[in-house]
Amino acid sequence: MAAGKGLTGGENKPLNGGYILDICRGHWAARVLFTAVELGLFDVLAGLNPGCFPPGAGDMPVHPGLDGTTPARAAAALGTAPDATARLLAALHSLGLVEREGECYRNSPLAHRHLVRGKDTYLGHAVRHFANLAEGWSRLGEAVRTGRPTGFEAVERAGYAERLRDYILAMGDQASLKAEKLAAALDPGCCAHFLDLGGGPGVYTVALLKRFPAARATIMDLADTLKITAELVEAAGMAGRVELRPGDFTGDDLGEEVYDLVLASNVVHIYDAVLNRRIMARVWRALRPGGQVVIHDYVLGDEPAPEAALFDLNMLVGTLTGRVYGVREMGGWLEEAGFREISYRPLTEGSGLLVGKKEMVPLRTG
Numbered sequence: 170m171a172a173g174k175g176l177t178g179g180e181n182k183p184l185n186g187g188y189i190l191d192i193c194r195g196h197w198a199a200r201v202l203f204t205a206v207e208l209g210l211f212d213v214l215a216g217l218n219p220g221c222f223p224p225g226a227g228d229m230p231v232h233p234g235l236d237g238t239t240p241a242r243a244a245a246a247l248g249t250a251p252d253a254t255a256r257l258l259a260a261l262h263s264l265g266l267v268e269r270e271g272e273c274y275r276n277s278p279l280a281h282r283h284l285v286r287g288k289d290t291y292l293g294h295a296v297r298h299f300a301n302l303a304e305g306w307s308r309l310g311e312a313v314r315t316g317r318p319t320g321f322e323a324v325e326r327a328g329y330a331e332r333l334r335d336y337i338l339a340m341g342d343q344a345s346l347k348a349e350k351l352a353a354a355l356d357p358g359c360c361a362h363f364l365d366l367g368g369g370p371g372v373y374t375v376a377l378l379k380r381f382p383a384a385r386a387t388i389m390d391l392a393d394t395l396k397i398t399a400e401l402v403e404a405a406g407m408a409g410r411v412e413l414r415p416g417d418f419t420g421d422d423l424g425e426e427v428y429d430l431v432l433a434s435n436v437v438h439i440y441d442a443v444l445n446r447r448i449m450a451r452v453w454r455a456l457r458p459g460g461q462v463v464i465h466d467y468v469l470g471d472e473p474a475p476e477a478a479l480f481d482l483n484m485l486v487g488t489l490t491g492r493v494y495g496v497r498e499m500g501g502w503l504e505e506a507g508f509r510e511i512s513y514r515p516l517t518e519g520s521g522l523l524v525g526k527k528e529m530v531p532l533r534t535g
């Protein structure tokens with residue numbers, strides 16, 4: 170039987186016919202999740218807690234002390250069809266996103282943590298972002314036949330400001346899952362003053378500032394994005410240590426010998442190799458001698474993780490020139506730009522950090 174990584178990244182997972190059907194069902198499961206988040210079902214379940222059957226709900230049996238609600242009450246709160254809502258809840262139960270006791274449903278601990286609005290650990294923006302991408306993905310065949318993106322029409326239909334906000338908050342949700350890990354992978358003393366290139370929601374900046382209390386940061390991003398960044402950095406209590414610099418890092422000057430570290434997190438996958446080489450040359454110039462660049466991104470190799478390989482197709486569907494690169498190719502850009510001691514540090518399944526150092530200027534002797 171063939172073995173491979175499987176969708177969840179487990180090494181040598183047996184791959185059989187059932188696995189193929191599981192991939193197909195994954196498409197349905199994602200839609201169940203998108204729908205529950207779009208409807209606000211997890212919020213309603215959280216809001217109707219505690220007490221499945223409050224006094225006076227005479228049509229229901231009483232389960233004292235049990236949190237949660239019935240499908241009928243959830244449907245009434247959402248304005249949805251009761252029987253269909255019950256069937257959606259049953260599907261969510263099968264996926265481990267809600268728990269059931271008798272007629273009552275409540276959020277599972279996982280959903281409670283990540284799918285109820287207002288929590289620091291909320292991932293609902295990311296779920297909505299994936300849902301927004303679905304239309305472009307539904308025409309993947311066309312993208313593969315033509316080599317051109319299919320996701321632009323859906324994006325153009327959505328209002329610009331709302332779409333940008335969804336996108337940046339979604340990036341923030343995803344970053345929050347690994348920001349501490351990224352900060353912990355950096356060398357102590359790395360970053361008295363660092364530049365977060367395309368820092369978006371600023372989640373990585375905030376994690377670095379927390380880990381390195383003497384550090385200060387500059388986030389460079391497009392002006393409209395920075396309005397959202399400002400809110401998020403302020404909410405994290407870090408506004409005093411962050412300079413927000415509007416600009417386009419594909420063309421604008423990044424300065425000369427200004428920073429100890431430049432973080433390029435999830436930005437090289439937006440652009441083609443020619444542009445990324447130019448960006449890395451300007452990053453080299455912007456670093457002080459002894460400083461380092463950190464590219465954080467998905468990586469493709471001979472045995473690509475599904476996370477990286479699927480994200481590469483997401484770039485095919487959603488961008489004109491974006492793609493996921495291999496460690497060797499990105500390392501080549503760094504070497505060409507003048508970086509030395511180039512190393513790769515895996516971070517999560519399919520993603521990692523490529524670090525390069527700008528050498529100290531050797532002291533002249535004699």
Ligand SMILES: C[S@@+](CC[C@H](N)C(=O)[O-])C[C@H]1O[C@@H](n2cnc3c(N)ncnc32)[C@H](O)[C@@H]1O
Nearest residue numbers: 340344367368369390391394417418419434435
């Ligand atoms: C995929 S998000 C990554 C956000 C963040 N670095 C992270 O890893 O979560 C890309 C970010 O780069 C910004 N960006 C893309 N192209 C840019 C450009 N040419 N100049 C400045 N910012 C850019 C976007 O506005 C967005 O905030």
